[in-house]
Amino acid sequence: MQKIFRLFSTMLLISILFSATACDNAELDKESTSEIDKLNELSQNYIEMGDFDEAIEYARKATELDPKNSVAWNNLGSAFLSKGDSAKAIEYLNKSTELNPKFEVAWNNIGLAYNNKGDYDEAIKFYQKAIELNPQYGMAFNNIGLAYENKGDRDEAINFYRKAVDISPKEADIWNNLGNAYFAKGEYLKALDFYNKALELKPTNEVYRKNRDSAQSMLEN
Numbered sequence: 001m002q003k004i005f006r007l008f009s010t011m012l013l014i015s016i017l018f019s020a021t022a023c024d025n026a027e028l029d030k031e032s033t034s035e036i037d038k039l040n041e042l043s044q045n046y047i048e049m050g051d052f053d054e055a056i057e058y059a060r061k062a063t064e065l066d067p068k069n070s071v072a073w074n075n076l077g078s079a080f081l082s083k084g085d086s087a088k089a090i091e092y093l094n095k096s097t098e099l100n101p102k103f104e105v106a107w108n109n110i111g112l113a114y115n116n117k118g119d120y121d122e123a124i125k126f127y128q129k130a131i132e133l134n135p136q137y138g139m140a141f142n143n144i145g146l147a148y149e150n151k152g153d154r155d156e157a158i159n160f161y162r163k164a165v166d167i168s169p170k171e172a173d174i175w176n177n178l179g180n181a182y183f184a185k186g187e188y189l190k191a192l193d194f195y196n197k198a199l200e201l202k203p204t205n206e207v208y209r210k211n212r213d214s215a216q217s218m219l220e221n
Helices: 030-049 052-065 070-083 086-099 104-116 119-135 138-150 155-169 174-184 188-201 206-220
Strands: none
Touching: 030 052, 030 070, 030 188, 052 070, 070 104, 086 104, 086 138, 104 119, 104 138, 119 138, 138 155, 155 174, 174 188, 174 206, 188 206
């Protein structure tokens, strides 16, 4: 009986990127700008640590001090996205793009929110908007790949993962996703190669190691 291996995908939320903090309101004085920068940085740090309630608290304070700060609204939306509240995430991320239509990170994050809602076609539209603004946005290409994989189109997913690694060859998560796509197609040797590339970048990552071992086991059967 053939063994069934559980593959571990890179979660979309890991792909949330943050811009450097910036003040969009020229009317604020230096002291206020410095405080907002600190609040934005704290919010981003708490998102990365997984403490989303704290992230929301600091992001809200930043938006209250400067309602025109697009980074603060992006952080607030990203924190709600990380908590699984896609509706609130979209509301606040839309506010960020209204304030700064060229903020590709916020457009990408709106795509993540729609992906979490299962609306993959809508998600792809927002990822593509992010790429229009920044053609070197590797993780946006990765996210399109994940959306196509969710839609069951692995060949198209692979096309976008390959574009992503061409742009961002040091992003281990993309190599892992590429390996998963080939594993699902039964091309275990290719999958193994891509899992190994992910492990070269992050040798202690247990997700990549388990996927590598699964591909190796399939080749040995």
